[in-house]
Amino acid sequence: SSLQSSALARVKPSATLAVTARARELKREGRDVIGLGAGEPDFDTPENIKEAAIAAIRRGETKYTDVDGTPELKAAVAAKFARENGLTYETNQIHVATGGKAVIYNALLATLSPGDEVIVPAPYWVSYPDMVLLAGGEPVTVIGHEADGFKLKPAVLEAAITPKTKWLILNSPSNPTGAAYTGEELEALAEVLRRHPQVWVMTDDMYEHLIYGDFDYRTIAQVAPDLYDRTLTVNGVSKAYAMTGWRIGYAGGPKPLIDLMRKVAGQTTSNPSSISQAAAVEALNGPQAFIAERGAAFEKRRDLVVSMLNQATGIRCAVPEGAFYVYPSIEGLIGKTTEGGVVIDSDDTFATALLDAEGVAVVQGSAFGLSPYFRISYATSEAVLEAACSRIQRFCASLK
């Protein structure tokens, strides 16, 4: 019999991690490689947050905590939802886990039975479909086309819902496109969901604070309070506070769901790190001004990357509302040939050929469920981005 479980056999290894590994391999061979694959801010965790963690260690907060978060962190999360999203959650409606990833997985594991369907709008964050599969459910992919800003249209949602639909996953701003839903767009989706009371909504708001221009950020439970009783609002400190390594994510939702999620955590991870939780309290309750300062830097990088990519032959790059990704189309390059004789027949070939020719690591759109595109993470310095985009321009110009 096979070592691998039947559940794991349904899952693909993470494509973003594969690109990172290939780039690292080329670097070891002495190649000059620019990695634009990683999904984390290049900024450091703010000093006051680090100090709060050190103080927690000194106070002896180094033991098990409540399984789904300390009372202090749950209170800070509840205050955040009230302050920033106009959402009221009691502390017994809050779940804290080891990253946003674990929060989402706990929710899926807690609720999916074999055959249950989860609607996942593409382009999607790579982990959603595979986490659904691991939890025994069936991902149902629907497409948000570039012409619609990579967003799910209400009619497409309506057509995808069946009696077996358990969840719709929303992610705004999105990884990998940076697209964010307006209040009106969320209301239009809510209108569809009202006709299907069996469908729950998981909204992944991880990039909430990375929003540019005068975009007015909204989350669905705020826009459609009548869906509050079947919405899980997921967020975390990883992206907004440059805390990817600390592993703290959180969610607010109806108590019966939160109780089930606690049951999962209680038999798997137990609590997330007590020290990281103390740091997250400071992140949420402490000064917030640096978020806007860093946001301004990200916005400049976005504008630089979008502009330079649109000057590359055969590439078309939409302007995203948020996050730190762009998702350009390579439709105009399909069928062309590299100097080495490789025909660009897909975004997979494009990403490999670009890495081989110019040492720029990007992630192919096929990993996110919509081709022919690729994803660039612009969470790196302007100098590096400028160099990378120049190389991409040179690569595109070299294709025949």
Ligand code: PLP
């Ligand atoms: N959700 C989205 C859309 C993400 O891009 C990520 C990280 O890449 C996560 C969730 C996971 O965040 P965390 O590092 O807190 O687990």
